[in-house]
Amino acid sequence: MDCERYNARETEPKWRALWDESGTFRTLNEESRPKYYVLEMFPYPSGRIHMGHVRNYTMGDVIARFKRARGFNVLHPMGWDAFGMPAENAAMQNKSHPAAWTYANIASMKAQLKSMGLSLDWSREIATCDPSYYKHQQRMFLDFLAAGLVDRKQSKVNWDPVDHTVLANEQVIDGRGWRSGALVEQRELTQWFFKISDFAEDLLRALDDLPRWPEKVRLMQANWIGRSEGLLVRFEIAPAPSIEAGEVEVYTTRPDTLFGAKFIALAPDHPIAAERAKADPALAAFIAECQHLGTSEAAVETAEKRGYDTGLRVRHPFDPDWLLPVYAANFVLMDYGTGAIFGCPAHDQRDLDFSNVYGLGNAPVVCPQGVDPASFTITDAAYDGEGVLINSRFLDGLTIESAKEEVARRLETTPLGNRPQGKRQVNFRLRDWGISRQRYWGCPIPIIHCEACGPVPAPELPVELPKDVTFDEPGNPLDRHPTWKHVACPCCGAPARRETDTMDTFVDSSWYFARFTDPWNEAAPTSAGLVERWLPVDQYIGGIEHAILHLLYARFFTRAMQATGHVGALKEPFAGLFTQGMVVHETYRTKDGAWLNPSEVEIKQTPEGRKAFRLGHSRLGHDRLGHGPEMVEEDVDIGPIEKMSKSKRNTVDPDEIIETYGADTARWFVLSDSPPERDVIWTEEGVQGSAKFVQRLWRLVGELADLAAPNDEVWPEDLSEPALKIRKAAHAALIKVEEDIERLRFNRAVAQVHDLANKLSAAIGAIESAEIGADIRRAFREAAEFLVLCFAPMMPHLAEECWARLGNAGLVAEAAWPTADRALVVEDAITLPVQVNGKKRGDLVIARDAKNEAIEAAALALDGIQRALEGRAVKKIIIVPQRIVNVVV
RNA sequence: GCGGGCGUGGCGGAACUGGUAGACGCGCCGGACUCAAAAUCCGGUUCUGGUGACAGAGUGUCGGUUCGAUUCCGACCGCCCGCACCA
Numbered sequence: 024m025d026c027e028r029y030n031a032r033e034t035e036p037k038w039r040a041l042w043d044e045s046g047t048f049r050t051l052n053e054e055s056r057p058k059y060y061v062l063e064m065f066p067y068p069s070g071r072i073h074m075g076h077v078r079n080y081t082m083g084d085v086i087a088r089f090k091r092a093r094g095f096n097v098l099h100p101m102g103w104d105a106f107g108m109p110a111e112n113a114a115m116q117n118k119s120h121p122a123a124w125t126y127a128n129i130a131s132m133k134a135q136l137k138s139m140g141l142s143l144d145w146s147r148e149i150a151t152c153d154p155s156y157y158k159h160q161q162r163m164f165l166d167f168l169a170a171g172l173v174d175r176k177q178s179k180v181n182w183d184p185v186d187h188t189v190l191a192n193e194q195v196i197d198g199r200g201w202r203s204g205a206l207v208e209q210r211e212l213t214q215w216f217f218k219i220s221d222f223a224e225d226l227l228r229a230l231d232d233l234p235r236w237p238e239k240v241r242l243m244q245a246n247w248i249g250r251s252e253g254l255l256v257r258f259e260i261a262p263a264p265s266i267e268a269g270e271v272e273v274y275t276t277r278p279d280t281l282f283g284a285k286f287i288a289l290a291p292d293h294p295i296a297a298e299r300a301k302a303d304p305a306l307a308a309f310i311a312e313c314q315h316l317g318t319s320e321a322a323v324e325t326a327e328k329r330g331y332d333t334g335l336r337v338r339h340p341f342d343p344d345w346l347l348p349v350y351a352a353n354f355v356l357m358d359y360g361t362g363a364i365f366g367c368p369a370h371d372q373r374d375l376d377f378s379n380v381y382g383l384g385n386a387p388v389v390c391p392q393g394v395d396p397a398s399f400t401i402t403d404a405a406y407d408g409e410g411v412l413i414n415s416r417f418l419d420g421l422t423i424e425s426a427k428e429e430v431a432r433r434l435e436t437t438p439l440g441n442r443p444q445g446k447r448q449v450n451f452r453l454r455d456w457g458i459s460r461q462r463y464w465g466c467p468i469p470i471i472h473c474e475a476c477g478p479v480p481a482p483e484l485p486v487e488l489p490k491d492v493t494f495d496e497p498g499n500p501l502d503r504h505p506t507w508k509h510v511a512c513p514c515c516g517a518p519a520r521r522e523t524d525t526m527d528t529f530v531d532s533s534w535y536f537a538r539f540t541d542p543w544n545e546a547a548p549t550s551a552g553l554v555e556r557w558l559p560v561d562q563y564i565g566g567i568e569h570a571i572l573h574l575l576y577a578r579f580f581t582r583a584m585q586a587t588g589h590v591g592a593l594k595e596p597f598a599g600l601f602t603q604g605m606v607v608h609e610t611y612r613t614k615d616g617a618w619l620n621p622s623e624v625e626i627k628q629t630p631e632g633r634k635a636f637r638l639g640h641s642r643l644g645h646d647r648l649g650h651g652p653e654m655v656e657e658d659v660d661i662g663p664i665e666k667m668s669k670s671k672r673n674t675v676d677p678d679e680i681i682e683t684y685g686a687d688t689a690r691w692f693v694l695s696d697s698p699p700e701r702d703v704i705w706t707e708e709g710v711q712g713s714a715k716f717v718q719r720l721w722r723l724v725g726e727l728a729d730l731a732a733p734n735d736e737v738w739p740e741d742l743s744e745p746a747l748k749i750r751k752a753a754h755a756a757l758i759k760v761e762e763d764i765e766r767l768r769f770n771r772a773v774a775q776v777h778d779l780a781n782k783l784s785a786a787i788g789a790i791e792s793a794e795i796g797a798d799i800r801r802a803f804r805e806a807a808e809f810l811v812l813c814f815a816p817m818m819p820h821l822a823e824e825c826w827a828r829l830g831n832a833g834l835v836a837e838a839a840w841p842t843a844d845r846a847l848v849v850e851d852a853i854t855l856p857v858q859v860n861g862k863k864r865g866d867l868v869i870a871r872d873a874k875n876e877a878i879e880a881a882a883l884a885l886d887g888i889q890r891a892l893e894g895r896a897v898k899k900i901i902i903v904p905q906r907i908v909n910v911v912v
Numbered sequence: 913g914c915g916g917g918c919g920u921g922g923c924g925g926a927a928c929u930g931g932u933a934g935a936c937g938c939g940c941c942g943g944a945c946u947c948a949a950a951a952u953c954c955g956g957u958u959c960u961g962g963u964g965a966c967a968g969a970g971u972g973u974c975g976g977u978u979c980g981a982u983u984c985c986g987a988c989c990g991c992c993c994g995c996a997c998c999a
Binding site: 067180237242243372454462568665777898901 | 913914915916917918923924925926931932935936937938939951952953954966978979980981992993994995996997998999
């Protein structure tokens, strides 16, 4: 018997060194085995990994190790999403250079990731802030430009009038700049755009080709792209004193409700509103006020509905005498449709809210079935369901669909000016992707602006970021750099200036998966042959928060790379997608409202339930006598379970956990219990449970190793009942773990390992006193190996140690997954639950292949069934083969 | 505000495609071992009533479809994610 404790702290580094030495996880591009590309979303190098990373990378690692065991040539790389705002914020705060800060963070996070024992091919490591990466990105920008996939146009930014700087949406808090506190303004800048909207139709349609994506992500993307079929309608402005003739064009998906129109609303930044504002200071003031909301759609749409009457009146398309007021309104977006709508308060909630504020009334024009049109009124809930047209002259009695058709048909043939008043149009919500950022720490846009020649591609790549920059004042350091931007025009030689905007960091993460296939290629972003061999990524794993933007941009980028010859015929980058949940933790607060870290809190079970107490100092601090930290008798409020965050201090440091319990315990815990797509609640009890199970497995494998036959012994002819039972348990577990990992149901795989361990413990207990035959020894050997192989992808260090304990040569990381014998787990007799009227009243044990008549008779003969029937006549008996029997009375 | 998701014992969760609700783990209770404790091992554990066999209730709430609903449909409540310059 081997009773010593498993010492993860000593054992884990030993195996990691051995994997390194033997190059176990180096992936060769030239290989005959089938490929499998597993990728986790690469991290932003913030400095320390968090539990979310541990969960994400453990899941990917389980798949990588499992697929390797199943005979695949696995690509499992890692890199750094290294550009971004935090580096610049740190530069401002600590006077550190963004590059130095970023690379130091990468070094410490890499050490942390290494301590997790991930089977990564580190030789392919990339950092997006490295010129050797971003020069290829600049190449592709120029290729996209040449291919007509890039645009330059005006768009709005949040402007801080005090700091004279552009703010990100997250830097705008309640309409004010986060540092200056000044009310933000909207400013128009000329910026670079990728023409993602050219691909809208294809990005939408191709969602159908992604069966291994979660349905919810495809739905969210489809809604984001937002294809709609509607009608452009031009309304004639009624001339009046000081009002010139003109028109307002609106886009509507509900032309059927045209007779319910009560007003027209323009976006505050609509040209007509701007024009009217010149003569109307109050309107100008209203528009300026709207612009203080910032550019975020959420802020605009949650603001209280407000508007301002421009004084304009337009004619109803079907009745020249019917005039509608034209408002400028804060809930209309210039970016969507034409930036103007007609408001039908009865059938659109926003329009109704607006109408109720300004007393514009409403007129229902669609009446739900079974409701009397005469009494159908709307007060504060708009009706957007099905129905029949009412109060709509020639549309009365039509369905919504045919009314839409009729309005479109009429307006298409009604001239206004010299063209039809209405025009059918397919519209997309998706806007072009603005990539210009007025910041330093990003990939420079490789363009030179010349007075005479316009924007010209930079002749030499990479256009590197200058290193000598300062962050002691707000604004873009590139723009105020004394020399960097001044260059000669590559075309005419005249003095010109570099583009000082850098690219959105989403560009960096839109092609890194392709770069991993050959990160050594200095001449081009990708290598023909290799990129087609490895892509698409077979399994991509990351947070649900990236469901729309990152994934949509990557899908667009892949199409653009295809158009410019960088990825062969590939269209979709990720064949399989999995979105994992967050790691959350309880929050703790003292009576005076200060947040406490879990390490500062002791949880006790009391008769009244769980209670929290504040600790004197860190849990890990012990004095010389070995006494734990002193407990301060101060009640702490246990708050809601929330996403781990610095502000709530409810974080748990992976380093501390790995240092205390070992990487395997941490890995096991994040895979246990919670389904991977759902949030996992980090608890101290849970970690201790995982740590105990590590010890238990080590003891169990030790016991099995002592009882098991040598690893080269052949199977005896006949197996006794106990030996057969052990075999059945082992094979059943193997089958289930296999299925569970294949379907990414790691929590169930964990349960199967527990189950097998329980069964093997029981088997040892049952035969210990009796004579142990050769067949049982052989069965124990097989079961022990299966057990180790089953948890090896999840707890790789422990598995190596156990594998060696069982006397096996070689690494379990390189061992093949065994083939389960499915015939072994099929039972001859099955247990069928028997219900009466859908309520279970008994169990029927019967031959697997019993005929229905036999099942019926046996079911009715059961005591419990007879009792439940109470002599009532049986109406029918439903038999679901191999599942259930239901007796209906 | 709009779009998407989730909700099951004391707790995390399981339940394949509409077919035994509660696998597995944590916690708790009882027992073994121990001078004692920790660790470990064995047994029990949805709730209510009953010594018990058993009966009734039960998957956020309300309603519907079905022989049968955690699963499908409708409404509501609560929480979470995204909203285009956070990554």
